[in-house]
Amino acid sequence: MQLGKPDFVRRSEMVRVEFSAATRAGRDLAWQIFADWRRWQRFSDFYGDIRWLSGQPWTVGSRLRIELVRPVRTTVDHVITVCSPGQRVAWIDHALGNTMEQWVVFEPREEGGTRVQTWAEVAGWASTIAGVPLRSILKSFIELWYSRFCRECDAVHSKSATDMTTLDKQPPAFRGPGITRVLVPSS
Numbered sequence: 001m002q003l004g005k006p007d008f009v010r011r012s013e014m015v016r017v018e019f020s021a022a023t024r025a026g027r028d029l030a031w032q033i034f035a036d037w038r039r040w041q042r043f044s045d046f047y048g049d050i051r052w053l054s055g056q057p058w059t060v061g062s063r064l065r066i067e068l069v070r071p072v073r074t075t076v077d078h079v080i081t082v083c084s085p086g087q088r089v090a091w092i093d094h095a096l097g098n099t100m101e102q103w104v105v106f107e108p109r110e111e112g113g114t115r116v117q118t119w120a121e122v123a124g125w126a127s128t129i130a131g132v133p134l135r136s137i138l139k140s141f142i143e144l145w146y147s148r149f150c151r152e153c154d155a156v157h158s159k160s161a162t163d164m165t166t167l168d169k170q171p172p173a174f175r176g177p178g179i180t181r182v183l184v185p186s187s
Contacts (some may be wrong), residue, residue, distance in 0.1 A: 015122040015135045021146045024113040025153035027106045031086040033153050034104070037064065043148040046070055046141060058083050068095070071130040071137060081180070091141030098129070114153075116146060 023030055033039060035058055041047045048067035055062025064078040074095050075105050082090040086106055093100040102120040109115050120138060 011094055013123065013127065015127075015138060016116075016119065017135065017139045017142055018119040019139075019142045020115060020117045022109060022115050023150040023153035023157070025157035026112075027086045027108055027114050029157060030106055030116060032088075032116045033156060034106075035085065039152065040066075041150060043112045044141065048073075053077075055080075058085065058089065064091075071095075071132065076084040085104050094139055096124070096126045096129065098122050098126050113157075116140060116150060118146060133139065 025033070030131065037050050037052075037057070040050055046068050048069040050064070050066050053063040053065050057064070058080060060080055060083060061079045064075045064080070066078065068074050068076060076093050076095040078091040078093055078137045080091050081101075082088060082103075088103065088105045090103040091102065093102065100120055100122040103118060107115045107117065120142065122134060122138065130135055
C-alpha cells in the first residue's frame with residue numbers, strides 16, 4: 001500500500017497565509033536588515049532569545065532557534081531550505097506539533113524600492129493556540145512583523161539618503177577642490 005500526503009493531513013486542515021508589503025529600500029538593504037536576526041525583536045514582541053544553532057547563518061541546512069514568549073512559551077526551530085540573499089529565503093519550522101514552510105521573496109518595484117512577499121503553510125495537530133485559531137495568530141503575526149520590518153527598512157533607507165547630504169558622505173566627484181555645495185534643510 002502506498003501512502004500519500006492526504007493520508008496524513010487532510011487539505012482542509014492546512015493553514016495558508018500570504019502577505020505582501022512594500023518598502024522604499026532597495027533589495028540589498030532590505031535583505032541586510034532582514035538577515036540581521038538581532039533586529040527581529042523590534043518587529044514582534046512574541047520573541048525571546050534568537051540564536052543560530054548550527055551552520056553559517058542563512059545557508060541551506062543552517063538552523064535558527066527562536067524562543068517564543070507569547071501567546072504561549074515554546075521554541076521554534078527554523079531549518080533554512082533555500083537562500084539567495086536579496087532575492088528569496090525559505091525555511092521549515094517545527095513547533096507545538098506543527099510543521100510550517102515559509103518563503104520570503106524580495107522583488108524590485110518599478111517605482112523603486114522592494115516588494116516583500118511572504119507565504120506560509122502550516123500542517124499538524126495544533127489548530128488552536130491558547131484557545132485562538134492558528135490561522136488568526138499566524139495571519140496577525142505575519143502582517144505585523146512584515147509591516148514593522150518594512151517600516152524599519154524605510155527608516156534606514158531615509159537615514160541613508162539623509163546621510164548622503166553631508167559632504168563627507170558625498171561621492172568623490174562632489175568633494176573635489178573648488179566645489180562648494182550649499183545644503184538647504186528640507187522642510
